[in-house]
Amino acid sequence: MEVNTIYLDNSATTKPLKEVMQAFMAVNEQYYANPASIHAMGVESNELLMRAREQVADILQTEAKNVLFTSGGTESNNTAIFGLARSNTHKGNHILTTEVEHPSVLESVKQLEQEGFDVEYLQVDKNGVISLEELRTKVRKDTILVSMMHVNNEMGAIQPIFEAAKIIHESSRAAFHVDAVQSFGKLPISFNDEDGPDCISISGHKIHGFKGSGVLAFRKKMKWQPYALGGGQEFGLRSGTVAVPQAVALSKAARMAVETMNNRAQKYRQWNDEICTQLRGYGDVVHILSTPQGAAHILSFSIRDLKGEVIINALQKRNVIVSTSSACSSKQTKTSHVVEALNIDEHFKKGVIRISFGAHVTNEDIVKFKQVLDEVLMELKGEY
């Protein structure tokens, strides 16, 4: 892509920060030894790994021994769900999740359903948010796992995870897993609060770190089974030589994301509002899926009777990169499960577009985007 590309698909993935890339290079050059080796070089890279782990633990307000480096959000989600479900069958058999989760959660619970677990899905309203009342009625004594995303990847809805945690812990012994892939670095999320998630998934490449790196973190030590067998790395849970450079890069990206969070959040909110105002100006040609209560960095909307792909291509011609509702499902032709769950008008189901902000987006980008959006809509819909 050319230099002046406006990249607004940061919820699909982000461009790594320069500082993160520099750290990654430096670690690969100087501290490439296996952290499990007993020679001095190994000791050094192990020290570095420990520091990276401690930093992530500090950010999440837990202890270093509860932080596991993984290959990304999908691995974190998969293993959280399989691990917490299969290791707790003595407590019960019931699993709760929502109908708008990421596929890495939905497919995992489907698998568990086939293994005999009793899985129930919470519905969402037109804003994409679950009902705490429904949660209260569905949590049972034998519920062992509740998995809920913090911010929806397709339209930015924020789930009330702290209120949910209270309900879950009051009426069950269930572990509460929160997929924070889209929220970490954008909204406050940690184990700081008295009640909250027991387990959090984070992905490196959504916070200007690298693809292939993620974290699974726990509030406290949990009953768990190893899922990658071998040399016993990562506290025996996930064997395989630990990727120190990835861990360091993720740790740095996480620190920078949290440090700049408030500043960015303000900008994102302002851009989101501006674009929404413009969209509302188009009248009933446009339907906005996101809500002002949702996360500011994601804005989803749909154009009546148009296919998302068409809009994407039209914007792309003008150097603006956006995506259909999610990058994972954008190549499939069927309507996404999230869009289905929101129960929107048939005319708007095919044309969902998601724009998502990141650290590299500038005010000028947004001004340009609004212009381009106007041109494209004019071109595709004629007069509106």
Add this chain to the structure above:
Amino acid sequence: MIWKEILIRYGELSTKGRNKMDFIRRLRENIRHAFADLGHLHIRTERDRMFIAIENEIQMDVLLKGLPKIFGIQSFSPVAACEKDMEAMKKLAITIMDTFKNEQLTFKVEVKRTDKTFPLESHAIQREIGSYVLPRYQNLSVKVKQPDIELRVEVRHDATYMMAQVISGAGGMPVGSNGKSLLMLSGGIDSPVAGYLMMKRGVRLEAIHFFSPPYTSQNSLEKVKVLANELTKFGASIRLHVIPFTEIQVLIKEKVPSNVSMTTTRRMMLKVADKVREEIGALAIVTGESLGQVASQTLESLTAINAVTNTPILRPLISSDKLEIIDIAEKIGTYETSIQPFEDCCTIFTPASPKTKPKLEKVEHYESFSDFDELIGRAVKNREVYIFPKKEQEADKFADLL
């Protein structure tokens, strides 16, 4: 920020008569030392309590986390302050009582009015605050005699002070109030625990470690350094003496029959330790020995080993079970470090079947053919000394990467 200061109640030292001022001074210095990172703390001492002024929330967090580890503190309480105004006082009372909202508790309000110009008198203040707090918390009920919580309000000249929370301290006596000893620190589970227990009784520690490269790795030495550093969390700096021990161990292996070599090794270690102890002016030697745990820790072995010196050997773990020791190690945070599997100086030269009942005369006889004293002198002279806690200023080579 509502917090103004932290009130500290002294531990056992409250009962000590003559040396009290000395103990208080020690405790104050230990606190200063443990929180050196926070810059200069304003500490005010009184006969029965001590106050640390709080300037910001970071200070408060660090102190709340660190104070429970400092010996000589029975308990402490965060103290909040507000204007001398009933509305502000009620608000503050609510903020403070919020800490307890999840428990079923009895409470009372205790008022002291130092500033007699304050319009309401003690009883009236008590009533007003009590009747404001009580209906707002379902979980609270009033009990005047021995309530679970006392909300203490003190109207002083500069402001109104308030507190309710009482956090337990580590107890014990301020480190340094009971002299100095030398801890034999192996890197295992027991010795750090032994050190901790002695520190709890007010003993200042230096540590000694026997290092036998290349038979023991740099890793095992690093581990010992980490342990020494961990122990400094309890409010005192520690010097670690690392003794180059290879030469002596090799000579023992050559000259002494293998079934008593372990006894001799321990004897030589003790001799070295005793020399170092003398140099640093410590009064006793502390070990993590626990009776019967291994061959070197039977009464017979201890007798044979102890015969090299008259110095008091303190063995705080002598009657503890391994599981009890592990419990403490976990509590004080040394366990995870201790169980890292590196060869230490005890495991590498271990004979297949050491004597559990070595005879002193025999051991002495075997040793008499070699001149260990020269080697011991050299080992003591060539020791390396490290000081913990490590100064923060030391360049952090990873800082840029993270």
